[in-house]
Amino acid sequence: MKKNILGKVSYSVISASLLAGLLTGCGAAGSGSGSSGDVIKIGANLELSGAVASYGQSIAQGIELGAEEINKNGGINGKKIEIIKADNKSEAAEATNAAIKLTSQDKVAAIIGAATSGDTVAQVQIATDNKTVLLTPSGTSPNVTVGTSGKVNDYIFRTCFIDPFQGNVAANFAAKNLNVKKAAIFADNASDYAKGLASSFKDTFSKTGGTVVAQESYVAKDTDFRATLTRIKAANPEFVFIPGYYEEVGLIIKQAREMGITVPFMGGDGWDSPKLVELAGAAALNNTFITNHYSSEDPDKTIQNFVTAFKGKYENKSPDAFNALGYDSVYLIADGIKRAGSTDGAKIKDAMAQTKDLALVSGKITFDNQHNPIKTATVLKYKDGKQQFETKVNP
Numbered sequence: 001m002k003k004n005i006l007g008k009v010s011y012s013v014i015s016a017s018l019l020a021g022l023l024t025g026c027g028a029a030g031s032g033s034g035s036s037g038d039v040i041k042i043g044a045n046l047e048l049s050g051a052v053a054s055y056g057q058s059i060a061q062g063i064e065l066g067a068e069e070i071n072k073n074g075g076i077n078g079k080k081i082e083i084i085k086a087d088n089k090s091e092a093a094e095a096t097n098a099a100i101k102l103t104s105q106d107k108v109a110a111i112i113g114a115a116t117s118g119d120t121v122a123q124v125q126i127a128t129d130n131k132t133v134l135l136t137p138s139g140t141s142p143n144v145t146v147g148t149s150g151k152v153n154d155y156i157f158r159t160c161f162i163d164p165f166q167g168n169v170a171a172n173f174a175a176k177n178l179n180v181k182k183a184a185i186f187a188d189n190a191s192d193y194a195k196g197l198a199s200s201f202k203d204t205f206s207k208t209g210g211t212v213v214a215q216e217s218y219v220a221k222d223t224d225f226r227a228t229l230t231r232i233k234a235a236n237p238e239f240v241f242i243p244g245y246y247e248e249v250g251l252i253i254k255q256a257r258e259m260g261i262t263v264p265f266m267g268g269d270g271w272d273s274p275k276l277v278e279l280a281g282a283a284a285l286n287n288t289f290i291t292n293h294y295s296s297e298d299p300d301k302t303i304q305n306f307v308t309a310f311k312g313k314y315e316n317k318s319p320d321a322f323n324a325l326g327y328d329s330v331y332l333i334a335d336g337i338k339r340a341g342s343t344d345g346a347k348i349k350d351a352m353a354q355t356k357d358l359a360l361v362s363g364k365i366t367f368d369n370q371h372n373p374i375k376t377a378t379v380l381k382y383k384d385g386k387q388q389f390e391t392k393v394n395p
Contacts, residue, residue, distance in 0.1 A: 045088055059326035111135070136158045281385075
């Protein structure tokens with residue numbers, strides 16, 4: 001039987017069974033540096049300003065809703081959650097500084113963040129040295145949880161699926177759902193995220209019998225992509241895969257449509273920002289798709305309960321995937337602390353690693369031996385500037 005962390009407590013999404021566990025637990029959660037009196041401190045090291053502030057701000061909203069729900073219903077093992085935010089300004093060096101502050105000065109029990117893989121990796125050594133669990137809601141690069149030596153980073157976990165899975169899903173969707181035989185890839189050559197998705201897409205697409213007829217690159221903060229798009233157009237692809245972040249992707253799609261490139265475009269969760277529509281224009285985004293962690297239009301009852309709760313707190317705003325991942329991250333950490341019966345980092349780490357069949361908004365989570373969740377992916381399409389639920393893909 002699956003555990004369901006989401007149910008019917010007031011407007012809350014948390015289930016009565018998990019709520020009871022958080023209230024009583026298996027012991028007092030006071031034997032660690034993250035606990036002070038009746039409070040458990042959880043850090044949020046996020047991109048609240050800078051280049052990808054949209055991601056960090058959305059995650060923060062999800063964290064706030066989740067923590068508020070848990071606290072309204074008695075907290076974790078009877079203790080209230082205190083979220084301590086740190087703005088890493090979308091920079092790796094600032095993410096490191098924020099991790100030092102959260103562990104050494106604030107002495108949090110765990111850290112949620114960062115949104116991007118690079119800003120998460122920048123915290124790994126600090127978290128490991130301080131025996132503090134670090135949970136990234138959306139850092140999808142494999143090297144977040146596994147170091148360059150191939151050794152698992154014991155204290156590092158993620159709420160999202162990883163880049164190779166996204167690339168595989170996109171390639172299979174292009175080949176099987178859109179019947180594409182010729183594809184182009186246009187990726188940020190300085191981004192581990194983009195390179196990881198591009199590599200897995202190319203490998204899987206080739207295995208389906210498809211051909212990559214053009215592979216081009218750009219650099220973050222570029223604004224004029226017409227020369228490269230001209231080369232892509234000349235290759236006559238039936239589909240273009242752009243694994244990048246919304247700031248460049250929006251401009252790429254806008255310029256591509258202006259140049260008469262009408263084929264489908266697709267990317268990953270890095271597209272998921274309201275800013276994408278502002279940059280590209282609603283009409284230009286028609287016939288584009290993304291792999292993502294969830295859809296607010298998914299009829300699943302768990303998801304619709306979350307959407308209702310979120311809209312109630314945030315003035316009828318429809319929650320995006322980063323909202324959902326931030327929200328899920330609080331419940332994932334709370335479940336780990338509850339089962340650990342302690343805020344001791346080593347005990348939380350061990351409990352987190354044993355997470356199995358925990359049903360959250362973005363999917364049912366079981367961690368594999370590399371601290372990656374085994375969970376479903378969602379494919380969305382854009383229609384007149386709005387995301388529409390297309391399908392789900394199992395791992």
